[in-house]
Amino acid sequence: MNLDMIIMVLIFVGTIFTLIKYQQKSGLIFGVAFVATYLTSNITDQQVVESFSNQGLLILILLMTCSVAIEKTSLIRWITGKIEGRSYFITWLKLFLSTAIGSAFLNNTAVVSTMISPVRNNSTIPASKLLLPLSYAAILGGTLTLIGTSTNLIVNSMLTESGHQGFHFFSFTLVGLFAFVITSFVIYFVSTRLPTIKATKQDFQCYLLNAKVLEHSSLIGKSVTDAGLRHLDSLFLVEISRQNKVISPISPNELVKANDRLVFSGDVRQVSQIKQFDGVEIVVDSSSVSIENMTEVVVRPDSDLLNKTLKQADFRSKFNAAVIAFKRDGAALSGKLGEIKINAGDYLVLVTGHDFAKRQNVKKNFITLSGVEPNHKLTGKKQTLAIGGFLTAILLSAIGVVSLFKALVVLFGLLMFTGCLCFQDIKQRLPFNIWLIVGSAIALSHGLGNTGVLSYVTSLISLELTLDNAFMFLVGLYLVTLVLTELVTNNAAAALMFPLAYSIPLFYGIEPMPFILAVAFAASSSFISPYGYQTNLMVFNAGHYKLMDFVRAGVPVSITFSASVLYAIYLFYPVVEI
Structure with a gap:
């Protein structure tokens, strides 16, 4: 091995071990690996540009950005309204199927985030019996289509960077659906044996x-x-x-x-959700109010408002503001806001007029905390446009009328032009971390290829790959990726293992597609660790699970899913020579 090869091996191995120790800083670690690769001149300037402007990577960023518009509609909330059933099985089935279908076409993190609240609010079934299956459903649903999970799109971006035409929209569906059906039975079995964890009392200090x-x-x-x-x-x-x-x-x-x-x-920032209901208005006394300009204040101990109701204090005319939300620590409040007597230390959210900040009595009565920016939801024509546009873009790309990239570029422009998306949405939700991981991983794979590391690793394989033993190598590749997924997160595992899955079969004249699929599915199969996948971590905290709850449920699910995927790949994508 020459010096360049040794440096690239050290960078690659160092990246893996650093990811294992500092799992939550994967973007930073990949970024450092990229910089080290570039500074040692193991990649060219052109390859750097190609790595971070890869079409598959841009598709991933566009899809995640356009999905924000769908999150702002009532579509996912409408779906969640249909999940409650008369029995545990019916509720579980509705939740499982709706989450899986939603995750196949939408951002599965957003789907799970929206589902958590109604699951926790279910008065008949403990949330701990449903939240873990919710995450598993999102994982399985994400494996059904190209856009279902960021992992599939990451693998696709690296595949197109290698000169391949990439995956089609439903390239994952046969294998994913086969594994979904079989694994679902096991998930239901382990769901019934999840512990009944008593939910902590809701935090009414909101x-x-x-x-x-x-x-x-x-x-x-x-x-x-x-x-x-x-x-x-x-x-x-x-x-x-x-x-x-x-x-x-x-x-x-x-x-x-x-x-x-x-x-x-x-959360007062979610107040705009209430406006989505027909004939329901935020009110103060008998008057409806606008929620555009909101300010959070605390009542001072020497305020003139103490022990008065809002009506008695003539609050609206005195401050040119209306109270739309009320919070008092340590006291249960009920009834109309206008009938509650104001105490020192009460937190109020006000809808303010244009001269509120200039009024002399504001500082005397309140400590002003900050403005409260409501999370605006889409309604009416904008909601129809966002949902219809998204579904049309996905449908046209799925049936091959236009490429997914072109469909998403047009959709993004349409959403921006009509105000369904704004620059603030992009600023808040641009998946910079994923962009850094994928771009750096592609650059890293270029470095491994340029220095001859991939060729050297291939030559070290003691048994030459043939059609007779290639499937065993595929199984080994799947298992290594599976372990990495639980240790370093799904996106990082896919990015690290792709170069091996693509280059080694190609070196021996074998079609690499089955091996690439194995990496993609293995990287998405994080069932054992709460830290390997974003949705697992979300339900881990929301359901108050212990680590062993994940292990006991995840091991049989992981074994079943893995066996199903490997058999389906063997069945539908047999190993063949090029």
């Missing part, structure tokens, strides 16, 4: 929001569940105030009536 059901609302006569009021993201319906009667706790079958006051508890 804000209370009041809304009113108007007389023309289409929700009137529907149950709370059918109306979708139990399935909001980060907002929880805590009580209904009806003709001086307070209903709490609320039965899922409670019917919504005209003029009901709905009291929500949760």
Whole structure:
């Protein structure tokens, strides 16, 4: 081995071991590996440009950015409204299938994030019985299509960089569907044996929001569940105030009536979700308010408002502001906001007029914390455009009318032009970490090829690959990737193992596609560790699981999924010579 080869081996091996120790800093580690490779002149300037502007990588970034518009619609919330059933099996089945189907076409992290709230709010089934299957469903669903998971898109980007035409939209579907069906039975079996973990008491130190059901609302006569009021993201319906009667706790079958006051508890930034319901308005007393300019304040100990209700204090005219949300530590609050007497230290969210900050009495009565930026949701024509545009782009690319890249470029431009996406959305959600990982990994693979490391590793294989023994090598490749996935996360594992999966079979004149599929599926099969996949970590915290809960459930699921995938690859993508 020459000096350049030794340096590249040290960079590659060092990257793996550093990822194992500092798993959550994968972007930084790949970035350092890229810089080291570039500074040692093991890749060219042109290869650097190609690595970070790879079409497959741009598809991944465009898809994740355009998915933000879908998250801003009520589509996923509508899906979550259909999951509650009369029995554990029916609820589990609805949750599992809806999550899997959603994850096949949408960002599975977003799907799981939206599903967590209604699962935790389910009053009949412990969340611990459903949250882990929720993550597993998202993982399985993501393996069904090219866009289902970032792992598939990462592998596709590296494949196109190697000069291959890349995967088609449904290249993963046969293998993924075969494994999905078989593994689902095992997941249900382990789900029934998950521990019943008593949910901690909901944190009611979040804000209370009041809304009113108007007389023309289409929700009137529907149950709370059918109306979708139990399935909001980060907002929880805590009580209904009806003709001086307070209903709490609320039965899922409670019917919504005209003029009901709905009291929500949760993240005030999600207040715009309430506007998506027909005939439901944020109210202060009997007046509707706009939520564009919001400010968070704390009531001072010497405020003139103490022990007065908002009406008694003539709050709106005094401050040119309306209170839409209320928080008081250590006290249970109920009823209309206008009837609650103000205490020192109360937190209020105000919708303010243009001269609020200039009024002399503001500093005397409040400590102003900050402006509160609402997370705007899409409604009406914009919602229809976002959902219709996304589905059309995916459909046209799936049937081969246009390339996925062209469809997403046009969709992105349309969403930006119509205001469905804004620069703030892009700034907040641009997947810079994934872009850095994939671009650096492609550059790293160029370095391994340029210095002859890949050829040297191939020559070290003691048994020459033939059609008779190639499948055993495929199994070994799958298992190594599977272990790496649990140790260094799915995206990093796929990026590290792709060069071997592509170059070694090609060296022996064998079609590399089965080996690449093995890496893609193995990198997506993180069932044992809560840290190997983003959705696992989300439900791990939300469900208050222990590490051994994941291990006990994940081992049989992982074995079943792996065996199913390997058999399906053997069946549908047999190893052949080029």
